[in-house]
Amino acid sequence: MRLEIPVVLVGLSVAFAPVCAAQKLELRGKLLLTRGVSNLEGAGGGALTPWALITGNGTDRGIGATAHYDYVTVNDYGLTSYGAAVGLYDRFEVSYSRMALDTRDVGAALGLGEGYEFAQDVWGVKMRVAGDAVYGQDTWLPQIAVGAEYKKSNRDGLVQALGADESEGVDVYVSATKLILAESLLANATLRYTGAHQIGLLGYSDEASLQPEFSLGYMLSRRLIVGGEYRFKPDDLAFAKEDDFLDLFGAYAVNDTLTLTAGYVDLGEIATFEDQRGLYLSAQVGF
Numbered sequence: 001m002r003l004e005i006p007v008v009l010v011g012l013s014v015a016f017a018p019v020c021a022a023q024k025l026e027l028r029g030k031l032l033l034t035r036g037v038s039n040l041e042g043a044g045g046g047a048l049t050p051w052a053l054i055t056g057n058g059t060d061r062g063i064g065a066t067a068h069y070d071y072v073t074v075n076d077y078g079l080t081s082y083g084a085a086v087g088l089y090d091r092f093e094v095s096y097s098r099m100a101l102d103t104r105d106v107g108a109a110l111g112l113g114e115g116y117e118f119a120q121d122v123w124g125v126k127m128r129v130a131g132d133a134v135y136g137q138d139t140w141l142p143q144i145a146v147g148a149e150y151k152k153s154n155r156d157g158l159v160q161a162l163g164a165d166e167s168e169g170v171d172v173y174v175s176a177t178k179l180i181l182a183e184s185l186l187a188n189a190t191l192r193y194t195g196a197h198q199i200g201l202l203g204y205s206d207e208a209s210l211q212p213e214f215s216l217g218y219m220l221s222r223r224l225i226v227g228g229e230y231r232f233k234p235d236d237l238a239f240a241k242e243d244d245f246l247d248l249f250g251a252y253a254v255n256d257t258l259t260l261t262a263g264y265v266d267l268g269e270i271a272t273f274e275d276q277r278g279l280y281l282s283a284q285v286g287f
């Protein structure tokens with residue numbers, strides 16, 4: 001699967017230009033935490049899965065942007081992710097993330113060399129198509145968004161030698177997020193169509209499938225949310241089993257610019273090495 005992301009972005013920018021000119025621009029206005037944090041692939045949402053929320057502090061009368069740095073350390077691997085995203089009028093989001101998997105000592109055991117790194121670039125787009133998570137409190141309808149992520153590995157030949165059909169591919173997803181302010185609850189469900197091996201770091205299969213992802217959070221205060229996520233994943237890699245991902249997290253809005261997140265992650269088996277559990281840390285700045 002391939003997607004001409006730059007063409008899509010140019011087209012959407014043209015579509016939004018009249019709106020930008022016609023409205024007075026506002027750069028802030030959202031409630032704390034309602035932009036989400038930045039997930040590993042760069043989209044606004046939880047640590048592991050995108051939500052229907054649009055990144056940035058801009059309301060439907062403005063724009064916002066975020067930048068993030070994520071670090072995951074588990075038994076045998078390290079993972080970093082950094083990038084930025086822009087939200088337009090609480091309707092449309094564009095994101096970019098660079099992900100890198102450090103194989104540490106495992107790289108030597110796999111015959112790749114100690115500290116060998118798999119990396120990928122992730123370009124994402126997301127659009128809110130229905131509902132409003134904040135102002136839709138008197139209706140059952142959640143906020144709903146559709147999105148796509150184009151991912152390209154930096155190890156073209158190697159990931160194909162390991163069993164991938166392609167070193168690049170596209171995930172398409174739909175997310176539904178319901179925020180119940182009276183109960184301090186946030187619930188999200190995402191359905192992703194993907195053929196990615198290890199979320200794209202080990203390439204793509206030509207045989208894509210639908211995979212659900214879930215998030216549930218409880219707001220202990222207007223600044224602090226705790227919760228968990230579960231992400232189902234394909235298991236199509238020939239040489240190794242691929243497990244689902246899960247996490248338990250806490251995100252704290254220091255102010256309307258800085259959000260810090262920490263949590264426990266269980267990534268299961270990665271490239272024949274089991275029980276990859278450890279710590280997730282993230283910092284996001286935005287306006």
